[in-house]
Amino acid sequence: MVEEILKEALLNIFYKGYQQEIKPEAISFQQTRPEFEGDLTLVVFPFLKLIKKNPEVLAREIGEALIAESPMIQSYNVIKGFLNLVIHDDYWLNWMKGNLNKQVFNQQILNENETTVIEYSSPNTNKPLHLGHIRNNLLGWSVAEILRANGGKVFKVNLVNDRGIHICKSMLAWQKFAEGKTPEIAGVKGDKLVGEMYVQFDKAYKAEQKLLVEQGSKQDEAAKSAPLIKEAQQMLREWEEGDSQVRTLWEKMNGWVYEGFDVTYKRLGIDFDQIYYESQTYLLGKQLVLEGLEKGVFFKKDDGSIWCDLTDEGLDEKLLLRADGTSVYMTQDIGTAQLRYDDYKADRLIYVVGNEQNYHFDVLQKILRRLGKSWADGIEHLSYGMVELPEGKMKSREGTVVDADELMDEMVETARKMSEELGKGRELPASDANQLFDNIGMAALKYYMLRVDPKKTMQFNPTESIDFNGNTGPFVQYTHARIKSILRKAEASQLTWKTSDLQSINLMPKEKSVLVLLHNWSDVLLQAAMSRSPALIANYIYELAKEYNQFYQDNPILKEADVSRRLFRLQLSELTASMLSYAAQLLGIKMPEKM
C-alpha cells in the first residue's frame, strides 16, 4: 500500500531532517481533491507545532525529501499547507500486475484468530417476515461475509422466538377457527397461515372485550378476563408443563412456520450455520438467574420475583424471573448467550438487533458481567435503525406492514417490466430471463437496503423508492454486464489480455482514477469490517462502476489502435468486473453476464 510506504519514508525524514520522532498514527494522507494535481495529499499543519516553520516552506522541504527518499513519488506541488504528491504511474501499474486474473480480493489482516458469532434475523413464529426483517437479515448476513473476507472465523446464527403467549394465541385460534386448515389445504405458506391465526385471535379477543365493556366491565378488566386470553394463558401453562397435546400442536404449527421462513430466507439468499430456539435456552437462563441469586448478585422481592439492581450503574432494576417462576425475555437471553459462548468459545458475540433494544443489550451485558462472565466483554450490539415508510412506522393495525415475500415479488416484477420496456433479455431463453429478472430485482432491493449506514433510520417508499437507474444495484450490474460483453468480444477476436506482460504506459486521467479505486479496495474492506458497515461496500461499488462508466464512455477499448494501451484497457476492464463481482457478492448481489 502506498500510504504505508510513504509513512515509513516520512518517519525517516522527520527523524533525520528534523530530529523529531513522530508517531505513525499522527501521519495521515487524504485523497487529493480533483481540482489539484496529485494523488495523495499530506496536510502539514499538524507538524508545525513540532517544527516551527512556515507551512509552505516545510511542505516543500518534505516534498523534496520524499522525492529523494522514495522513487514512487513522481512530483509534488504545494498549495498553502497542503503537500500534493503525484505517484508514479508505474506504481499503479505494478499493483495491477500483481492483482490480475484474481477472483477473490479478500485480506487476512483483521484478527485472524478471532472467532465471531453473529446473530441476526431472530424472528417470532407468530408473524411472517416483513421489511424490517429484510434489513436485519441482509445486514447480518453481509456483515458476516465482510468479516469472513477479512479473515477470522465467523458463525452465523439465528435465534427463533418459538415460545410464549403469542404462539399460544395462534394455536388457540387455529383450534377454534381453522377447521383443520393446513398450509397444503389452504395453499399458503405456513408462516402466513400461522400469522393469519394470530390476527384472528386478536379480532376475536377484541370482540370479547367489547362485549364485556358493553356489559359494564372496565376496559382493563375486560382485557384480563376475556375467556380467550384466559384460555391462552392456560395453554401456556400446559405448554410449560409439557402437555403432550399442546406440545404436538405447537410442534406442528411451528413446523409450518419454519417451512415458510426457509422459503423466504432462501429467496433472500441468506443462510445460517446454526439455529437456536428460545424453547431450548430459557431453562438455562432460569438456572443462571437462580445461581446469581445464590451468589447474591441478584435479589428477591417479597412477592418472589427476582431482580438485578443496576441503579448504581445509572440504570434501573431489571426483572429476571416473574413471581410465578416463569421467565422473561432477559432470562432467556442470558441463557442463549451462555449456550452460544459454550458452543463456540467466541471472542466476539455480535447481535444484529434494532436500536429500540439498546437498553436491553446494555443491561444484558452488565448482568452477564455481574455473573462473572468475562466473555461478556465480547458482546456487541450491532444496533441498526428502523425502516420507516413515508407515512411513518409500519403498523400492523393499520395494515401498513410490508410483507417480505410480497416485496420481493414486486421487485422482481418491476425488473421484468423494466427489462421488457427496454427490450432487454429477449434473446434469452425464458428460464434464463426469469433468473435474470430475479437477479436484478433482488439486487435493487439489497442495494437499496444496504447502501444506508446501518446505524441510521432509513426510509422506504414502496412505490417510488426503488429505482433501477443512478445509485442502484442494477446500475452496478449493468456496468458489469457491459464489461463482460466487451471481454466476450475480445475473446472472440482472439485477443489475449490475461497476461502479466504489461507495458509501461502513461495513464490517462480516467484510466488512473479507475485503477486507483481498484487499488483502494483493501482499505474499504477493512473499514467496512471494522465499522460493521456494508454501506461502505455499496458506496464503493457504485463509485467504481460510475468511474468505469465515465472511462468507458469516451475511451475505446477493443478499437484502441495502440496495442499496449488496448491490452491495458482490457486488463483494467477485467479487473473492474472481477472487483465488482467480488465486492457485490459480499452484499449478496450477483453480477449478470448479460443484461
Place this chain on the structure above:
RNA sequence: GGUCUCGUAGCUCAGCUGGAUAGAGCAGCAGCCUUCUAAGCUGCGGGUCGAAGGUUCGAGUCCUUCCGGGAUCACCA
C-alpha cells in the same frame, strides 16, 4: 421527567480517525446512440450542513446550551 440517538439540496442518502471552494442519485431543464449494451454519459439550476456559542491554524465532523424528530426507561418480546 431520566438516559440514548438523529437533524446535510425539493426527496433519498454520502462525507475515513477535524483539513482546501460540502458531494452523489432521484425529481426538473438542456444535450449525446451509422462506433465496444443509452439500465449509460455530459452540462445547468438547487445548501445559513436545525440554531447560537465555544475549542482549534482549520469545524458538517469535537464540547455546551437551545429548537425539532425518534427510541427507551413493562411481571411485552
